[in-house]
Amino acid sequence: xxxxxxxxxxxxxxxxxxxxxxxxxxxxxxxxxxxxxxxxxxxxxxxxxxxxxxxxxxxxxxxxxxxxxxxxxxxxxxxxxxxxxxxxxxxxxxxxxxxx
Amino acid sequence: xxxxxxxxxxxxxxxxxxxxxxxxxxxxxxxxxxxxxxxxxxxxxxxxxxxxxxxxxxxxxxxxxxxxxxxxxxxxxxxxxxxxxxxxxxxxxxxxxxxxxxxxxxxxxxxxxxxx
Numbered sequence: 262x263x264x265x266x267x268x269x270x271x272x273x274x275x276x277x278x279x280x281x282x283x284x285x286x287x288x289x290x291x292x293x294x295x296x297x298x299x300x301x302x303x304x305x306x307x308x309x310x311x312x313x314x315x316x317x318x319x320x321x322x323x324x325x326x327x328x329x330x331x332x333x334x335x336x337x338x339x340x341x342x343x344x345x346x347x348x349x350x351x352x353x354x355x356x357x358x359x360x361x
Numbered sequence: 362x363x364x365x366x367x368x369x370x371x372x373x374x375x376x377x378x379x380x381x382x383x384x385x386x387x388x389x390x391x392x393x394x395x396x397x398x399x400x401x402x403x404x405x406x407x408x409x410x411x412x413x414x415x416x417x418x419x420x421x422x423x424x425x426x427x428x429x430x431x432x433x434x435x436x437x438x439x440x441x442x443x444x445x446x447x448x449x450x451x452x453x454x455x456x457x458x459x460x461x462x463x464x465x466x467x468x469x470x471x472x473x474x475x476x477x
Contacts, residue, residue: 302467
């Protein structure tokens with residue numbers, strides 16, 4: 262089981278966003294993060310906890326191992342307001358909505 | 362560019378069947394396992410099924426096991442999901458997604474609505 266917190270994060274452009282994902286048991290570093298904008302398919306952002314996928318801006322960074330993982334957006338851009346999901350194997354977390 | 366294009370969604374009555382398709386392009390289809398992932402309206406992502414590169418291994422979520430059948434045709438670069446005995450709770454956007462341990466490319470999705 263993956264849990265994400267907070268469920269909603271209300272921030273302003275330029276602010277730093279910190280999203281948390283917790284696994285019920287150790288998963289090493291095999292966690293990925295996805296961004297989903299309204300009406301669109303999810304997009305892979307981060308894999309293996311901290312590796313950026315092709316095209317992911319460097320303001321996105323991932324960290325963590327074992328059971329606790331973090332996605333950080335260093336300075337929110339208008340296009341970053343979306344829902345973010347963590348994933349491990351066939352399990353997705355419930356998501357964190359980042360809104361204005 | 363990698364492209365995945367789903368089709369076959371629509372409105373169907375409970376208990377009926379529907380077959381989804383996903384056509385791939387821009388990569389060597391036979392080199393990748395593939396997945397179906399769904400998203401109910403306003404809800405999160407739910408993995409549905411995975412098929413290996415050759416199709417000799419297939420896994421399903423418990424929620425669809427025994428009702429859904431995933432298959433692939435590597436010559437046609439196509440993925441399929443046969444959905445039988447559909448229920449209202451199967452209503453969702455269904456995405457095909459390329460996998461190699463993670464879902465690195467996704468199609469645009471096709472909406473399946475199960476309602477009388």
